[in-house]
Amino acid sequence: MPASTSVDAAPTAISGTATIRLGITLLGAIGFALSYDALRQMAVAVHISGLLTYAFPLVIDGFIAIGICALIILRTAPWRSRLYVWALVGLATATSIWANALHAIHLNHRTKLHLDDLTVGALSSIAPLALAGAVHLYLVIRRHLAANGVAAVAPSAVPAAEAATPERIRQVRQEQGHDANTAPLAQASTSAPEAKGAVAAAPATKAVPKKGGRRITVPDDVLLATARAIGAQTGKVSRTSLEDAVRDKGYTIRKDLAKEAAKAVTAEFESGAGTTRAA
Structure with a gap:
């Protein structure tokens, strides 16, 4: 059965394509x-x-x-x-x-x-x-x-980007994770004891991409790299431009997280620190 599926999925040449070209x-x-x-x-x-x-x-x-x-x-x-x-x-x-x-x-x-x-x-x-x-x-x-x-290039520098993440962005990220975990835990407290295993497995399924092709919430290193790239071009970062750039890469992002990242990276460029990183 798997072999036939792979054969069916293989692209076939459409007759007349050469003539159309x-x-x-x-x-x-x-x-x-x-x-x-x-x-x-x-x-x-x-x-x-x-x-x-x-x-x-x-x-x-x-x-x-x-x-x-x-x-x-x-x-x-x-x-x-x-x-x-x-x-x-x-x-x-x-x-x-x-x-x-x-x-x-x-x-x-x-x-x-x-x-x-x-x-x-x-x-x-x-x-x-x-x-x-x-x-x-x-x-x-x-x-x-x-x-x-x-x-x-940003994924190869995950430790450095993680260390440079502003405190407010990490705090928003923690609040987002806390809100996501609170609902399944509250539901598990009223369910049967055997449902605890399913609740424990819930965080593992959080990283599965959505069916529509959109990936998980943007990682901090990609968020900061994107914001700094925009800042290197314009000297400042707006929330809407950052959201557009992140979503064009296929990620999801919350408005409050984008706002905090835009403010933090704009402050970096105003102080001169962002210019050094972008260079």
Whole structure:
């Protein structure tokens, strides 16, 4: 029976997958070529000179491609970062659609593209805006990868992190554990004597992950490492940003615990101690 289960669970190839991939590739290439031709003609209409007209379409459509790749990299980032990148990709896509449509409309009425001053000015401003957006997009990706790197190194330094846990956070953690253990003990006092074994086993089942994929309450070392990573980026830690970062890692966290951790790590950075740890 186990052997048959493992065979059934093995992934099977879906017929036609290669054809679908080839079709997607061809559609993407053809769509890029058609958009490229229209945007290059728009570059000539806004008086971009020489060979640079061939680079203008890459500024718009190339930014869209890079933005989509960035969304894949930032799929585990806080929702604010993902929303920002989605906004950039949406703006670049809307600009490409507008320029392609404008190209077709103008040629439909005359044999040569002639744009008004406002349109020429708007299209000419795309290049510096794309430069600023690309640089900031790189910084957002780098910050996300750096924060993940700090969190990945944190488990190897559990004793040091445990020793550096602020007293208030340990106190909140103890209160949380006390509340969790009080209910089963009170229920066991009114049940049959043979139920004591089940009560004694209750703490062991506390560490089992939830069925929905969410893990147990965040450990202190991961909580502090995440808070210090946020503090290294912004200089302070807010409760909401810490909760978002912890939940994006798959853990649960109580608001009072997140508030105490945010206050403690913010105090560390204000005193200069947090900067030394982050370094």
